[in-house]
Each structure stands twice: as C-alpha cells, then as structure tokens.
Amino acid sequence: RPLVTMRNVSKSFSSGTLALSDMSLTVEGGEFVSLLGPSGCGKSTALRIISGLGDVTTGSIDWPSSRINSKGLPDGDISFVFQEPTLMPWQTVFGNVYLPLRLKGVSKADASDAITAALETVGLKDFAKAYPRELSGGMKMRVSIARALVTKPKLLLMDEPFAALDEITRQKLNDDVLRLWRETGITVIFVTHSVFESAYLSNRIVVMKARPGRVHADFPLQTSLERG
Ligand code: ADP
Numbered sequence: 001r002p003l004v005t006m007r008n009v010s011k012s013f014s015s016g017t018l019a020l021s022d023m024s025l026t027v028e029g030g031e032f033v034s035l036l037g038p039s040g041c042g043k044s045t046a047l048r049i050i051s052g053l054g055d056v057t058t059g060s061i062d063w064p065s066s067r068i069n070s071k072g073l074p075d076g077d078i079s080f081v082f083q084e085p086t087l088m089p090w091q092t093v094f095g096n097v098y099l100p101l102r103l104k105g106v107s108k109a110d111a112s113d114a115i116t117a118a119l120e121t122v123g124l125k126d127f128a129k130a131y132p133r134e135l136s137g138g139m140k141m142r143v144s145i146a147r148a149l150v151t152k153p154k155l156l157l158m159d160e161p162f163a164a165l166d167e168i169t170r171q172k173l174n175d176d177v178l179r180l181w182r183e184t185g186i187t188v189i190f191v192t193h194s195v196f197e198s199a200y201l202s203n204r205i206v207v208m209k210a211r212p213g214r215v216h217a218d219f220p221l222q223t224s225l226e227r228g
C-alpha cells in the first residue's frame, strides 16, 4: 500500500529558484528507497515536503488518511535523521531520546520502555546515563537514530545521515540501519549522493536530476535485501 504519494509537485522558493518541477513519487510501505542525485537537485526539498515540514508550490502530497492530524499533517508517523545529530548536551542519552515523547506529553515513566527499546535497537542500552560529550561521533548518530525511532514511526527519512563520518563508522551504521529495517518493518527514504551506498542499502533507487529537480530514473534493485 502507498505510504506517501507526491503528485506533480513543484516547489519554488521566494529567491526564484525552482527546486522541484513536476515531481511525482509513490513510496510503498516497507520499501527502502535511496534518493540519489547531484548536489542541488532537490533531494532535501523533496524529503522536507514528504515529512510535512515543507509545503508545495503546486501539486499535492498524500499520506495515509488515518494518520493525519488536525493541521492536515502526518502525526508522529514520520521521523527525520539529519547529518548533524543535534543532541542536547545538558541531557543524558536517555533524556535526548525521550524528547519526542516528552513533546507529545508522555510522562518519563510511561516513555521508559520505548526509550530502552530504541536504545537497544541501536546497541546503546548501556549508555542511557551517558552525556553526548562522552560519546564518539558514531555513537551520537546512533542516539539520534534512537530518538527518531522512539515514536515508532512508519517512515524514517534520512538526509545524508552519515556523510560526515569516517568510512568505517559509516559502514557500521549502514549495517545498523539495514538491520533495523529488517527487524522493524519500517519504511526508509535515504538521501545520499553515493551510488555505492544506495546500491548497498536499498531495494529501490530513485535518481533525481537538477535544474529543475525531478525524478530522472526509478528502478528496483535485485539485492540480497530480504526481510524475515
Ligand atoms: P539537494 O538536497 O539535492 O542538494 P536541495 O533540496 O537542498 O538540493 O536544493 C534544491 C535547490 O533549491 C538548490 O538550488 C538550492 O539552492 C535551492 N534551495 C533549497 N532550499 C532553499 C531555500 N530555503 N531558499 C532558496 N533556495 C533554496
């Protein structure tokens, strides 16, 4: 079933830049899609629109109707992971992962099991009491992934999440993301400009081109990516 559908979306900024032109994309539940393309082709803009954080100039975006809040946006069902982990330095790992649930008004006691489960998924259960400054770059990124998972989203959007990390760390995190995709049934859209990374990770590659940004090629991959 389609999880999200962009229909003929165009997006122009007030600067006059036409970032996306007539872009259509349907992502089915359970897919692992890489969004690939040169810098400036509109990958981040497309991801923001899919998340509900960015609006469209023309065209439309559909999420499953059961999940729409009073503002017409998908609620808690979509999480974002950016290249910068942006953890709060004065909060422990536990406190950082709690944040999305705290913002929804869930008490710490009620959130505790979900936080522990999210930390377990990224292999950091024993680091709940640590502070971000005590963690390596790769571990901070894993906290950021745990924070994205704690609301049990249907769709995980990742915008060049590991681009700033060294090769070995990046490879480990790619394996972590694959494992969590297999174990949780989550749908992932992963922005990258690495062809290697997209082929390693996903079971569908959507290539975009620039000026104006739109889908240039869209193909399934026959990989060893199997669930279950
Ligand atoms: P990508 O993620 O593929 O590098 P972006 O989605 O970030 O591409 O950007 C697509 C185009 O839109 C680029 O030309 C970029 O400069 C422009 N752009 C992105 N965000 C803004 C903005 N907030 N205001 C004006 N132009 C923007």
Ligand code: ADP
Pocket: 123, 124, 125, 126, 136, 137, 138, 139, 169, 172
């Ligand atoms: P990076 O990914 O930045 O290289 P890692 O995540 O590999 O960092 O971890 C850096 C160090 O932290 C490692 O040497 C490892 O011993 C320790 N570490 C990372 N994750 C865990 C964990 N789940 N349990 C125990 N130690 C860990």
